[in-house]
Amino acid sequence: MKDRQWIGKEAAWKDEIIAAVLLLAFAFFINRGIEIKGLYMDDLYLWSCYGEQSFREYVFPLGSTRFRFVFNLISWLELMIAGNHIGWFVPINILVNVCIAYTVYRFGKRLSGRWTMGFLTGILYLLSRMSYYQISQVYGLMETLALWAAIGILYCLYRYITEEPAKKALIPCSVALYFAICFIHERYMVLLPLFYVAFLMKKERKLVPWISTTLAFAAVQVIRFFTIGSISPAGTGGTTVAETFKITGVLKYAVSQILYIFGINAGPEHLSGLSWDASPAWIRVLVMVSGLMLAIMTLIFLAVVIKEKKDRKIRLKVIGLFLLFIALCIGSSSVTIRVETRWIYVSMTAAWLFAAYMCGVTVPKKELNANLSKPLLYCGLFVLYGLIMFPVESFYRGKYENLYYWSNQLRYNSLAEETYGNYKDKLFGKKIYIIGNTYKMSDFTANTFFKTFDKKRTAEGTEVTFIDSMGSIGLITPNMLILREDPAHNAFQDITDFVRNLKFERVYGCYEDGWLDENAKARIMAGNEGKITFKFYYPGVITGMEHIIVTVNGSEQRVIPIDASTVMAEFDVAPSQVSEFTFESNFFYDAATEQRGEDRLSVVADITAN
Incomplete structure (x- = not known):
């Protein structure tokens, strides 16, 4: 018996390692080509704050429009790790996203009762085009952490309402996650009703869960009031929710988010990559077919829930919990001036997890060996959905170039x-x-x-x-x-070399370090003032007989006597035009240790054009 238990645990660990490695490999594969080589805008400002502010000022920014100390702390650590290696941010973002994908896999595995369905949810999470901001921006860490915490809250409350008795740590963990997520992104304060509904579902009579959740919410508001002077969440693009909130706008954006969940790009090109109307016909057909797969799955699932009265009550609770979670996330993303695809990522992930739950309800694991046709039919629909969405998501990922940033x-x-x-x-x-x-x-x-x-x-x-x-x-x-x-x-x-050669073409006898041979020629472009100045430096012994004959454009000649170690000469030429100069020296530098051309080195010339 002990040997069997040990073999079972070893097999389970192997499954977990295989899942983690495959998710890691897929994450780097699907995000290939995304790079951060230079910071700009919000990312550059974040880096600037990290470098110019103290740890306290950066993590706890008093008087700002937002107070996100949990995100600030984690981003401080990321910036510290990356240092001046800007190219590290994308791999770091991918690794963090893989951790979430593994969490989604574990949650999906629990919901469905099988490894394959859990792994599929993890793959769908990584595949989603909605991950663009999380990977391609340093600030994407904020969306990543918020998504992770939100799924963590859903996980804890799911176990709380389905397990009898529920573990004591579930509510404290979920409350701690709620407090943290409010200081990652204040949008998720909206998840508060999810707790109260879960307590009602569980018929919770103890006061501690109710009070602790309420106190956490109150603490969030008090902290926000004393740090930013307001409890109203800030909106997008410098707006505030209180100023831009409109019922018609909320309903419009909520509907668009529901369409996004079903694969339809309901937003404009600069926010979605490519609008639904502009999408090719084959993409729209695949999305419709995937929607049909989900519709069939849902109908079968509802039929099972209605038919099996024994577990109907608990299943309705889970359905209510997931739908409320998705609705709250959609609502929180609909109250500002626009909807960005990255905001729908949490709702989308919850929808995939719910699909895994439907698989677990419709095909309990105990039926796998008794009747293979049922799991192949139902779970096969979910697998088929994933296969259909792979080219769809890959296509839209190829349209990231249309995103506004x-x-x-x-x-x-x-x-x-x-x-x-x-x-x-x-x-x-x-x-x-x-x-x-x-x-x-x-x-x-x-x-x-x-x-x-x-x-x-x-x-x-x-x-x-x-x-x-x-x-x-x-x-x-x-x-x-x-x-x-x-x-x-x-x-x-x-174009430095091109401009250098255009403005100063070394025909012969001229060298980059300034040396000229006894005979040299160069073509030099004058500046707007049409003045070219030569500063000749001769490091040898001056006898008074040394001179340089300078010929401009083959006609104008001028003799420059070298009667000092440094001699200046200025020429007036056509502004912004190229003039040809030839130099004929009647001397050479006899201490030179090399001869670079046919003639010997003569003098050093520092040339400027104004």
Whole structure:
């Protein structure tokens, strides 16, 4: 008997390890191509607060419009772990999401009574296009943590109403999760009625659960009032819920969220990736077929609930708990000025878990060996639903580029690649010139963006300047970096070498360190003022006989006597035009240890164009 128990436990552990590894592999596979190489907007502001504020100020921001100290604490840890490794944020986000997927798998396994259905719910969770924000933004951690806590509350209350007797720790755990989720995202304060309904379902006569839940809610409101001066939750885009709340808007957004749950993109392209009307016919057909699968599953499930009177009461309680949870989550996401797909992720996850529960009710595990046709028919519908939704979700994932923030993330990923990605720490201290500013980069972004790559968090000496054209700057010096915007590809291009060669073309006898041979030629572009200045430096012994004949554009000649170690000469040429200069020296530097061209090294020239 003991040997059998040990073998059973070993097999169970193997199942858990296999599930975790498969979920991990699938998570990285389905999110391939998503990258954070540069921070901007909310993510950059979050990083800035982390670096400039003390731990207390960052985690407990008094006087702010939001007080999310639980999220702030976890994000502080994430930022500390990532440091200046910006590319780590996506893998970290994926790993956290895998932990939730494993939680969903375990919950689905409990609800359905079988490994396969639980694993399918975990896969569907990872596959969902609604995970875009959680993976592609540092701030996505907030949505991830809130979803995890919300599912945790549902899990605890499900066990509370279905187990007899219920474990004593379930209510304290659920109350603690509720208190925490209110300080991850205040939207989930709306889950309070879920507790009271669960208590009524359980016919809870003890006062402790009722009082503890009420006190947790009251504590949340008191803390919010003293930290932000209000108990009204903030809305989206700088609005407040109290100001933007409209019944018609709530109903409209609630309906759109229900449609989303059934696979229909009911929102505009910039929020959903691709609207339902713009979706190809084959996608709409697949979504309709998947909806038919769910409808058949629901009808069979309801028939079983009605037929089996013995367990009807407890099953109705579970149905009520799940539907109320989904309704509250939908309601909390419908009271602001718009609905973003990421807000529906919690409701969607609960819907998949409910589908796993329907499988468990319709096909109890004890019937697996007695009648294989029933589980294959019913659970097969859920598997078929997952197979149908795989191409649908994959297709919509390919439309992330249409999301309102995606193009900006691509731009700043490109900016990071073209700068720190190519130059590493040599970037710091450079003057970065960007031709054009159609991307409308803010001063905050320009001043802060490159600090994220520096271990010292300063990027000392690095400056960003926007210019209209190449003519706005003179010759390219080693501490300059020239970029141009590429709006067609939401990118930046490093054109430093191109501009350097265009403004100073070394025909022969000219070298990057400034040395000129006895005979040299260069083509130099003048600036807006049409003045080119030469600063000649001769490190050898001066006899008074040394001179350089400078010929401009093959006609104008000028003799420059080298009667000192440093000699200046200025030429007036056509503004913003390329002029050709030839240099003929009647001397050379006899102490030179090398000869780079056909002639010997003569003098060092520092050339500027204004």
